[in-house]
Amino acid sequence: MTGRTASTALMPLVEALPLLLRGVAPVAATGLPPAEAIGRVAAEDIRADADRPVTRIALRDGWAVRGAEVVGASPYAPVPLAGPPVWVEAGCALPAGTDTILTAEAIEKSGPLVEIVADAPTGDGTRAPAGDLAAGGRLVAAGTRIGPLQALALAGLERVPVCLPRVGILLTGPARWGGSDARSSVLRHLVGQAGGCVSAVATAPEGRDAIAAALAADEADLTLVVGGTGFGREDHSAAALAQAGSLAAHGIALRPGEGAGFGDAQGRPVLLLPGAPEAMLAVFLALARPLLQALAGEAAAPARTAPLRRKVSSVIGLSEIVFVAEAGDGVEPLGSAELALHRLLLARGAILVPPEREGYPEGTSVEIMPL
Template identity: 55%
Template sequence: MPLAEAVAELAALASPVAAEDVSPPAAVGAVSARDVVATTGLPTLRTALRDGWAVSAAAVVGASPYAPLRLARAPAWVEAGAPLPAGTDALLPPEAIGADPLEIEAEAAAGEGTRAPAAELPQGARLVAAGERVSALHCLALASAGLPWVSVRRPRLRLLAAEPDTLSPVLHAWIAARGGLAETAPRPAEAADLAAALLRPGADAVVVIGGTGPGRTDRGAEALARAGRLHAHGIALRPGESAGFGAVAGLPVLLLPGRPDAALAAWLALGRPLLAGLAGAAPEPPQMLPLTRKVTSVIGLAELVFLRRTPAGAEPLGGAEIPLHRLGQADAALLVPPAHEGYPAGTPVEVLPL
């Protein structure tokens, strides 16, 4: 199956999961289920941005060390973050007042050193958009707005892996970084037992690692066909040709090859869109980098190339059958469309950060 068709079919199986309310710190990394807006404008009063003397700007016009102005009453000292006293609208620095607290030796523009009411968080301002991944800075704004809960979608994936298992820890980390939760369970060797494992409830999607090739002990596709429906087995993707997918009890199942380069390539090409669909994530802006060396590809197959980002751009490390000592250096990937034979050095390409 062509990769674009596979991604579209798999996305159709991935309905957004139910939303849950969590605290802002717990929401970091997850996808917001709805827009979050500030319900009240903050601050409610004009507030000091730094320590200083609170004055009315109009009352100190023209003041300087050579021509100090004498006030009828000494200005109030205000700490950063505190509201200004009534009748004041600006802050003077500490050195603006000399030995005589009534003599002002500096002037200030109206609003200087202060935050106007509702200027920090205007009422109705959107703090997080639906489909946006909640960041630590979002968390800062949410906490400042006094919002104790955020509604997020956090898909739960079950990874079925046989021993020795070296791939599920990588997928765990990648899934967590994109707002999902993952658990690993043993992958049974027999088709009937694997089919039963696919039917076990408690996950929003199941990922089977290994057992997708033509080997005599490979039972992934057979088990999926028994337990539900096998939509595709064999994707026009290099590496990752033996990947497949389908559905069991209405939930998506992704079959990944067992070889590291093929498994990770299939996850990046198919698993990441699946996870985004389950989370209801909005499309992310592309990240473009120039290639430091040319990339060649085979017409008719989508090809995933692992990259290392450098100050000069994206350095190709290899794709199919890349050895582990090079794969371990990758921090991004490039998906070459099937209609391309590759790209010359210097070409700006869209990279997928790992």
């Protein structure tokens, strides 16, 4: 990518993002087994299909009794029984007519004589019907992520409706940055974090026609073109997108990532990501992640904030992505454009500095975009 500075030729990020998201709707719902739905976005409210438990169950091993019949039982005032009560293991249903679990020591036997020598409140050691979940109760709200703990509540369902955008990754452009497999692996992880899944990774030969043909053949809900997005003689991705469909923008006032662009091919969105690692990540955070979240129908969640442990300086006129490392209870800025790989490896997130600011002073609480 050739070097560029802020100018009217670059589309401001505050204009680019709404244009990118215009008309974007969540993809059609698909059903996944509960275990595979973890980390995905619920396509609709997911509700319990039955009471759980259906009947009263024991929460611990012990003797099942009727609580009202053992009130006041003690070694000094034992309650005699005609025979021993039923022993119940934790998790099992209580026998009919019982509602309380006594410990093993609560029963004493002397020949044929059985006595209860300790009481417990009615219901002690048990869970009532629907005590875990009530039929029809909402387990996961539409537009929210299904977490690993929520999978415990979904275990009884065969399929869970989720919005799962399919993302195609097309690697192209001159092999200046190396590590195509590494970049696709990083993007696969970030796509999953944003609620999508990578359906295919392909490498297109250099040249406008070859890239355009690959774009026309891709059937994903979103295609990420990596490399060849700049303004140099060997950068053909933008022209290829214009040939395969339409190019809505090329050149975003984003540092790093000025060579980013987007449009559509075959009616599906296409986003152009620069090949340089730090620029690829910056454009993904600023543009691809919001687009994926819109395709997944994910509701906005509160962002994590943390104080800066050192001031950040930025260029007026450009939105700037600054990568940060964890530093105690705050974050340490690492740098932005042309960030050396050994520094980028320390990044655990990034912050966005708007174009009207020259940066942030030390101690400022900033929103963190996770990596």
